[in-house]
Amino acid sequence: MSTFEIKRRVSDKIFVGNVAVGGDAPITVQSMTNTNTCDVLATLAQIQALESAGADIIRVSVPTMDAAKAFKELKQHTTVPLIADIHFDYRIALKVAEYGADCLRINPGNIGNEKRIRSVVDCARDRNIPIRIGVNAGSLERDLQEKYGEPTPEALLESALRHIGILEKYDFANFKISVKASDVALAVSAYRLLAERISQPLHLGITEAGGFRAGAVKSAIGIGLLLSEGIGDTLRVSLAADPVQEIKVGFDILKSLRLRSRGINFIACPTCSRQEFDVISTVNQLEQRLEDIVTPLDVSIIGCVVNGPGEALVSTIGVAGSKTKSAFYLHGIRQQKRFNNESIIDELEAEIRNVVSTTLKQ
Structure with missing residues (x-):
């Protein structure tokens, strides 16, 4: 931050x-x-x-x-x-x-x-x-x-x-x-x-x-x-x-400019040949699916392990691309759970909504 x-x-x-x-x-x-x-x-x-x-x-x-x-x-x-x-x-x-x-x-x-x-x-x-x-x-x-x-x-x-x-x-x-x-x-x-x-x-x-x-x-x-x-x-x-x-x-x-936050701040790489999943499609679909969320949240979606872990450390939820399954970070901590690249959009949406729900209850 x-x-x-x-x-x-x-x-x-x-x-x-x-x-x-x-x-x-x-x-x-x-x-x-x-x-x-x-x-x-x-x-x-x-x-x-x-x-x-x-x-x-x-x-x-x-x-x-x-x-x-x-x-x-x-x-x-x-x-x-x-x-x-x-x-x-x-x-x-x-x-x-x-x-x-x-x-x-x-x-x-x-x-x-x-x-x-x-x-x-x-x-x-x-x-x-x-x-x-x-x-x-x-x-x-x-x-x-x-x-x-x-x-x-x-x-x-x-x-x-x-x-x-x-x-x-x-x-x-x-x-x-x-x-x-x-x-x-x-x-x-x-x-x-x-x-x-x-x-x-x-x-x-x-x-x-x-x-x-x-x-x-x-x-x-x-x-x-x-x-x-x-x-x-x-x-x-x-x-x-x-x-x-x-x-x-x-x-x-x-x-x-961090002057005011509303909804999800997606941090996403511009993609290159290192990406292990379709970052562009993932971000575009998540933006559409999660338009209803107004809770401020930083979500980093990086297609490889070069910058993925670093961005994840300063995000509420982070993904660092890897073959077949990608690393999942929550509040800067790498989790044992990994996202299947083929279902990464659905899994990410579920995790984001879970974090939002937990935040609203606090």
Whole structure:
């Protein structure tokens, strides 16, 4: 087990529903529904799938008053905190606040005159609802585009501080903020600048990252860099894919940095001609079979005895490949029992579930 520990940036703590964000709270993982919000049954099904995957917070787009009515119904059938994503129309923000939104994703500088801004801020304060400011490189204010010529870290920072200034004017500090870009270096630099200027929680993300594979890589690099520096209190991995995959990749990023664990951490070799059983198939099948397990667990599956014993020593369960039957380790101790290579998947699943069951009973 690594003794390396990341020292997190000191930030204020806010609450999205009953979920703490910032301060000493665990880094939360969130996603956003991509169904038509007015299709309540489809949206509710996706919310439930995301919650089952481990989502701490879920964002729902609310572009119209009809969507606001649907949001009200969604709130009545869910327990996971829901963020209402709103652009421009302050009346929708007031309505979803009335309907029980746990957070408002709305940029105060984009909702009209001072009276409108004040009405939303006062409503959020009265109902103790946090606001999330979302600055995006693709939608910078026109004057900032003209000033900087192109999205830059400084442009994102200036936009962020502009929106923050509006909330500070009304003595409202219950907010979190993001400064996203699809360019990894741009986003990372902007977050670094912002982290030095404010104490509120930071929502991390690489926006419009792309499809599953490329988007996961870009997100892991960008979000991972920031988290490794202690920056970030909540995150969303933005993928052009099933939103459930966003939750899985988000937890994988946190798991790889040992910032938070959920489910099994598989340690597996890339395979070579030394492997004594089909490692790739074994890992792929076990990942699918054991998706229901949320208990943190390190399982090493190594195809030969070169690195197998060493990895097994620091894993809850370990396998080191050998001809016909492979060595089995439990809590770093080699067991007399060995796994038959032909039935290794079934035997491993049984042992993993047994360890989980024992752990839950303790």
